[in-house]
Amino acid sequence: MMAMDRRQFLKIAGLSALLGLGGKTAFQWLAPGEAEATLQQAPMIAGKKWGMALDLNLLDEEIMSKCIQACHSYYNVPNIGNPKEELKWIWKETYEHSFPGQENEFLAEKFHGRHFLLLCNHCTNPPCCRACPTKATWKREDGIVMMDMHRCIGCRFCMAACPFGARSFNWGDPRLAPKALNPNFPTNPEMPTRSKGVVEKCQFCAERLAKGQMPACVEAANKIKPNAMVFGDLDVSDSNIRKLLRSRYSIRRKPELGTGPNVYYIL
């Protein structure tokens, strides 16, 4: 287990002082419990290059479903019940469709028929941000590719530009999604719902990070299996994600396109 180091301790202490929090509460809030603290690179506001590593040896179908559910219910992403208008921020896909061009007929048996968990790669050099005519999608200094659904004009240039299919468009009004499929919509009254005609996608839970929380999918996965998903700062050489990537073999989706995906898959 990777414990919290001195550097991380100081960061949390500094941040908690800024936020005017007492010592112990701050640690419970920003890095709740020692077990969770081992998973993260806190504090969550000060990252330079957020990244994610998914350990496919630990992630099973059930955990992946829980991750998707956690994300989509947190962000009020409705089930439209129609692949044509599908909205998804994180989803399952088989190996050959996750890594097209990498498939081979002698693929290790453990990957046969199993799924991978896909989401926005928060690329270092994101083509979607380059293409957007209104800066409604842009790259934050901490590396998160953000989306302003109030500025988006719905031209869908970003969807054409994204080589990972990470973006969804509200073809209709998401608030009118079938009630039978979304009995409790909106599932999270604290988060906004979207209007029709705008693009949306994963934002690495920017507002959860601001509160010192892990992304919803990471939290959901690690509740079941610690270290199944590791989120942290790729710019800090002793962060947990960097330690993990140093010790294990990982691949990324379509690295040859030069977008610099920041989501890593440990095989």
Place this chain on the structure above:
Amino acid sequence: MLDKALKGSPTYWGWIVLLLAVVGAGFMTYLYQFQEGLKITGMSRDVSWGLYIGQLTYFVGVAASGVMVVLPYYLHDYKAFGRITILGEFLAIASIIMCGLFVMVDLGNLPRMLNIILYPNPTSILFYDMIVLNVYMLLNLVIGWNVLSAEKKGMSYPKWVKVLIYISIPWAFSIHTVTAFLYAGLPGRHYWLTAIMAARFLSSAFCSGPAILILLCFIVRKFTKFDPGKEQIRTLGSIVAYAMILNVFFFLLELFTAFYSQIPGHMHPFVYLFSGLEGHAKLVPWMWTAACFAVLSLLLLIVPASRRNENTLILACLSVFICTWIDKGLGLVIGGFIPNPFEKVFEYWPTLPEMVISVGIWGTGILVITVLYKITVSVKEEVAA
């Protein structure tokens, strides 16, 4: 001069009323789309652009092709085209209006459209496309209007117009180059990621636009006392012939690269379009129709006898129009999205409301061209009398 558009025969007014009805139907259907969202179209998460953006691309080409009459007249002093430059310029104006409308109906949130100007992103090609298209329309409007007014008064147009004309020539090339860059710079869309995209766009524009112009010239000759001229039409026919040869040649270059290299990602869109992929083949009959008309048009255009015969030239121009419309207005956009980034096939086909809206925009374009050509022809008839 605008008053010329208000004096016409019953046939003229009947035609205007018919077009207004088509425009009205399109507009009402658009209100329905505005209310319901773009889900009433055939577009999807996987094929996120469709008929609208295809038509935008096609008509940017038609607009750019106005330069095929302007350039020989002003740069090469080819006097014969003096009679028809105005027809080319006004065709460009109608086309750009159609382009603007196709962009607008494609937007998910039209009321926010001005965000492109309020929060411009200098790395977005769409930003530049907006600029070059608007400036090109303005150039053609100012040039066309001044040249026609001068002709009416029996004078030569002011000197500053000449400056604008010289600017408009490279500008025409720029609009279609920038439109090609909308596609050609996106990683992971194999069908579009090709360095000769702009060259292909220009070649298909310079055959389809003049082909449409030839057809319009025949219509003008049939319905008015103004004859655009035998020589003019014949020269346009040669331009269509050269450009169509280039257009088909460039397409064959794409086929060679894809199929000799055998790189799956490069081959898949072509396989999908021409023979179907994983059992999905909605576009196959369309693409083969385009291919057949390409061959037919080449035969008719390359053989001098059929190119010079006006009846076979009309057939050749119709063939060029059908071929390029399918290739660029339909296949180009859809082929870029199929297979999708997961190498899966999710097909697209425009819905009825989507087609009605598109036809409404066509109606608007034809209405604009009718009015502008009516003014032009009235002035020319008056001057001749």
